[in-house]
Amino acid sequence: MDADGDLVHGAVLTTVDTDGTVRTTGLLNVLTGAHTVRRLELPVPTMLPALLRHLLLPVVLDALGVPRTRQEWAQRLQRGRFSDSEVQQLTDYLESRYGDRFRLFDDKRPFAQVGGLEALNGETKSAAQLVPSIASGNNVPLFSVLTEGDELLLTPAQALLWLLHAHGWDTAAIKTGAAGDPQAKNGKTVGNPTGPLGQLGVIVPVGANLFETLLLNTPILPDGLHPADRPQWAWDERLASLGSKAPAGPEWSSRPAAGLLDLLTFQARRIRLLTIETEQGPRVHRAIVCAGDRLTETPESDPHTAWSHTAKPKAGQRQRRPRRHVSGRSAWQGLGTLLALALPVEGDGPYTSLLLRQIGDLRADDALPADYPLGVEICGLEYGNQSAVVENSIGDSLPLPVASLLAEDDWLRTAILECVSQADQAGRALDNLNNDLRRAAGGDPLPRDRGQRPSSRLMHSLDTTMRRLLAGLRTVGDDDDRLERAQVAWELSVRAAAVREAEALLAAAPPRAVVGRVEKSNGKEIVYRSGKAAGIFYKKLTEILPLATVDGASNGEAAA
Incomplete structure (x- = not known):
């Protein structure tokens, strides 16, 4: 040079x-x-x-x-x-x-x-x-x-x-x-x-x-x-x-x-x-x-950030502010923000970036083919101590079907968000199982801000599956049967991963969790024991994943 x-x-x-x-x-x-x-x-x-x-x-x-x-x-x-x-x-x-x-x-x-x-x-x-x-x-x-x-x-x-x-x-x-x-x-x-x-939750579409x-x-x-x-x-x-x-x-x-x-x-x-x-x-x-x-302020014309919309802002507060990413989560867990193509009808909520909305409009005009290999890069920095130091770096990439960005046709977007929601609900069910087992063994629930939760392990195990699902949905077109098969395969994967985590938790529970214990709450006696906790978990999992077969779980539920 x-x-x-x-x-x-x-x-x-x-x-x-x-x-x-x-x-x-x-x-x-x-x-x-x-x-x-x-x-x-x-x-x-x-x-x-x-x-x-x-x-x-x-x-x-x-x-x-x-x-x-x-x-x-x-x-x-x-x-x-x-x-x-x-x-x-x-x-x-x-x-x-x-x-x-x-x-x-x-x-x-x-x-x-x-x-x-x-x-x-x-x-x-x-x-x-x-x-x-x-x-x-x-x-x-x-x-x-x-x-x-x-x-x-x-x-x-x-x-x-x-x-x-x-x-x-x-x-x-x-x-x-x-x-x-x-x-x-x-x-x-x-x-x-x-x-x-x-000051942004940066979102960069890539081709x-x-x-x-x-x-x-x-x-x-x-x-x-x-x-x-x-x-x-x-x-x-x-x-x-x-x-x-x-x-x-x-x-x-x-x-x-x-x-x-x-x-x-x-x-x-x-x-x-x-x-x-x-x-x-x-x-x-x-x-x-x-x-x-x-x-002085991030203009709403900034193309590279999602927004937090406030229906009734306080005096001096902007109605729309940049929405930053949350560390410890994969990009697909934030699809609810990436696919928020309309302002919340009531209350507060997310609103996706200008560029992703524009891509949806381009797809609606056939300027982008339905199977276009769109990707999204998200990144951000977490600052600490008056933002004078960097505590964490956030970076992830994600395949994204352009059809999910169509504002007037939400069939694919709804299906994708349902898959994300199912993973989140299954994770919460696992966390509840873990807390119930801890109570049954004589302990206390895991504090909200401490320890590794079973839901984190579940999300990690589903990461590759979700990315493969999103990549596959790029070419789903208008094939409803193919979409349904993809949803069934996803639910089976979620159920298998959740059951593996649940079985590991049950195997690790001490013998006294089988007998359990009784706690009083608001004048009522609540019984905590491993068998009851397992039954509640498997019932909840069936409600969350209605398309998945239950044959593989029936033995576990009966044993519990």
Whole structure:
């Protein structure tokens, strides 16, 4: 790579092509050959939305414009690649028009950074502060392989990814005060929120290749992009009347996004990467991370998050707020949110992302085939201690039948959500069995926030089955018989897995659980013993799974 870190032609992005070839190339080659790229090779799941939003999508949208109708969107999909004229537009955009804006180590205008940025105290910190999984400052992961005293050398390609990751996901609280920032005091800036992505439950639809993924993440805007909307590398073209601070300087402002391009490339931090020369070329070893622009609120036009809808918000509360993911759950357990295509009729509830709703509309117009291999990537970070540290990372992928996103035809969506509900109910029945056995043995129920529950093991054992079911339902079409066979197979799998867990619990129960004990509750005597607990469980399981045969369970129920 050149000394200035050329992103357009330098080896900065690693891809896995549709033929399995792994290659590292520049931004221009990745985009113009996007139809040959199966996926991007990235270190962590949270990197995908950061790279899409801060680099790939805004380049494509600004260079080519957004589709204004579903028909225009469908025409792009049918081509299956960027046309020759679009390739030329991308080339002109990244070379003659803005080529000098995509240099990572440029002295005057480094990409997504502030040239000459200095801390008020004159200090710099290890590049490890850009990587949440490495110990740095207050953020001390339990299994970090490095300490803050160890030197971390990032290649230009690694530095680019973690730079974009910091703009999207950086922790909150105190940041280094920047020289020239009038809002910095005593060498620091306080009250910083997390990066914009850290406030979302990120949902990214993915296609069969990078070209389709970019298209699936492109909103259809009837009026096109706002004339005043510019990405961060073209900030000097923004209207002065907007009142925003230049992201190439140390000052920052609290403001709403001026449009889609501004939102995607929002500069939530002021950063400068510092390099040293090594035998292998330039390496980033130090960094300065200061306060950046603060997004006053996540606009409802944000394409990459689901929402929590509040029917009667309190004074000053928004009716719709980003809905974050819950750790410890597979993506399919959250299908109730992903498939929430309409606002709750009464009360509060989830509302899925703009892009998934758009995909459903495209399917309704036959712009997407019913058997299209749609996938969904979800990711998020869990923060702790005033959001100043990262406690957990969430990442999962899921096949999703596009027919389940049809707003006016909910037959497949209803069947999928019923399958998810059955697994959840079977899990609760197992937890109740476990608690009843503990009581029968003279103990107490498992505390809500402690210990591993049988339901967790059940969900884990059903994970592969559910993903196989969802992948199979992509091609179910209008075949009701095939759908019913799939539901029967699912219920049989759930029953078999639940019975295995139940038998393990019963086998582990001590002999005194057979005799049991009596507890008084509200003046009534309740008998707890293993036989009674097993009978209740098997009866409940039969109610939950009506299509499953009971022959395999009858012996167990009789023995209980």
